[in-house]
Amino acid sequence: MKKWSFAALLMVVVLALAACGTSSKEKSGTDSKVETIEVENNFGVEAKDGTKTEVNKTVKVPKNAKKVVVFDMGFLDTLDALGLSKNVVGVPQDSIPSYLEAYKSADYKNVGGLKEPDFEAIDALQPDVIFISGRQASSFEEFNKIAPTVYVGIDTSKYMASFTANTELAGKIFSKEDEATTKLAEIQTKIDDLHKKVTAQNDKALIVLASQGSLSAYGAGSRFGILHDVFGFQQADEKIEVSTHGQTVTSEYVLDKNPDVIFVVDRDSAIGEKSSVKKTLENDLIKKTNAYKNDKIVYLNAETWYLAGGGLESVTSMVDDAAKALK
Numbered sequence: 001m002k003k004w005s006f007a008a009l010l011m012v013v014v015l016a017l018a019a020c021g022t023s024s025k026e027k028s029g030t031d032s033k034v035e036t037i038e039v040e041n042n043f044g045v046e047a048k049d050g051t052k053t054e055v056n057k058t059v060k061v062p063k064n065a066k067k068v069v070v071f072d073m074g075f076l077d078t079l080d081a082l083g084l085s086k087n088v089v090g091v092p093q094d095s096i097p098s099y100l101e102a103y104k105s106a107d108y109k110n111v112g113g114l115k116e117p118d119f120e121a122i123d124a125l126q127p128d129v130i131f132i133s134g135r136q137a138s139s140f141e142e143f144n145k146i147a148p149t150v151y152v153g154i155d156t157s158k159y160m161a162s163f164t165a166n167t168e169l170a171g172k173i174f175s176k177e178d179e180a181t182t183k184l185a186e187i188q189t190k191i192d193d194l195h196k197k198v199t200a201q202n203d204k205a206l207i208v209l210a211s212q213g214s215l216s217a218y219g220a221g222s223r224f225g226i227l228h229d230v231f232g233f234q235q236a237d238e239k240i241e242v243s244t245h246g247q248t249v250t251s252e253y254v255l256d257k258n259p260d261v262i263f264v265v266d267r268d269s270a271i272g273e274k275s276s277v278k279k280t281l282e283n284d285l286i287k288k289t290n291a292y293k294n295d296k297i298v299y300l301n302a303e304t305w306y307l308a309g310g311g312l313e314s315v316t317s318m319v320d321d322a323a324k325a326l327k
Contacts, residue, residue: 036060037173043151045137046244055140059148064175065128069111072133073097075152077311078167081183082176090125092117097303099313122146129173154310157242159226160191163310183312190319191230197326198232203260203296205233205325209246209306210277211267215254216246224305227263231322236260251285261325262291263298270302298324 039061044052069090070076076091080100090111091103109125112118114135122130123146130143133153143149152169155162164184171180207218207227219240220228227233236259241247254262262281269275277299282292291297300321308314 035063037063039148039150039169041140041149041151043137043153045140047138055137055151057140057144059144059150061148061150061173062128063173065173067125067127069122069125069127069130069147071111071114071117071136072131072152072310073100073308074154074163074310074314075131075133075166075170076100076103077308077313078170079174081312082170082174082179084170084174084176087174089127090122095307097308099303099317100308117143119143119146156223156225157221159310160230163315166310167312187312187315187319190316194319194323194326195230195232198322201326203233203325204236205261205263206236206254206257206259206291207263207265208249208254208281209265209267210280213276213280215249215251215280217249217253218246222246223309224263224265226309226318227322231319233261233322233325251283255285255288258289260290260294261296261298262286262289263300263322263325265300265305266302267306270306294327296325296327298322 037060038058041055041057041059044054046052066087067089068079068084068087070079070088071092073095076088077100079085079088085102088103088108090109092112092114093104093108093110095114096103109121110118111122111125117136117139119142122143127147130147130149131152132140132143132149133151136143137151137153140149140151150169152166154166167180167184168177171177205227207222207224209216209218209224217237217240218224219235219237219242221242222240223244228235236257264277264281266275266277268277281297286292298321301317304314304317304321309318
């Protein structure tokens with residue numbers, strides 16, 4: 001039998017250990033040399049009975065993540081504006097707004113609905129990071145088992161701070177800090193100009209969501225409260241309750257508040273259903289309001305406001321939408 005020298009045996013052991021190490025790395029999908037960024041998730045999950053559970057979890061996100069799954073349309077909008085479309089591998093394609101329709105192509109994997117994610121499809125993509133918002137919040141732990149998951153839902157009670165933080169986070173993760181800073185500054189300039197004109201005009205506004213023949217009103221601090229809190233429109237009703245689904249109102253209520261401007265979000269058209277908003281809204285009672293008489297019923301871009309607020313492109317569009325009331 002051929003005898004092995006000590007040096008030869010040592011070399012065999014070293015090669016075997018190296019092979020085992022490579023196998024382990026490939027299986028785990030991680031590399032100790034990959035730079036990561038720690039991101040804190042702090043958000044509340046509201047149950048159907050109204051109770052809230054707080055989620056506080058820090059995750060490590062790979063710097064310059066190559067494979068990204070995005071459920072929040074505003075954050076997808078921001079990634080798109082920063083030139084990061086090639087980093088996105090999966091989106092809920094049935095909920096993509098038309099201005100982001102490129103993400104409906106076969107270049108991207110459909111990962112289910114906003115409220116019913118396809119976890120098998122997501123897992124198959126082996127993403128580096130997953131971005132979610134309110135509609136997926138209750139499934140955070142399930143997402144986080146697949147890949148580091150980051151909550152990027154907008155806090156409407158502090159809209160600009162939340163929007164800015166999300167944009168800066170995108171810039172930090174994907175090495176786009178300068179681009180993010182520049183775009184935020186451009187948007188702030190537009191907002192400052194709008195705010196100056198709005199406050200000089202001193203109109204009282206009412207925001208309504210129209211859906212299947214019914215109306216809901218939203219005020220400051222609400223999902224559409226940026227019109228009051230940031231853009232400067234006064235509220236026609238200071239007592240509107242702050243809630244996710246708005247305060248149910250009637251045409252009589254609208255006439256009683258008699259707003260100078262009525263901002264309308266058409267939910268039906270946003271989700272691809274037949275819209276009857278004009279029939280619902282422009283009835284004999286509402287035609288008596290100052291808003292109707294002065295041609296200041298402003299139909300907002302429903303997809304932007306209902307599906308994709310809080311993105312670099314959508315916030316810019318929202319400023320332009322609100323400016324339509326300056327007549």
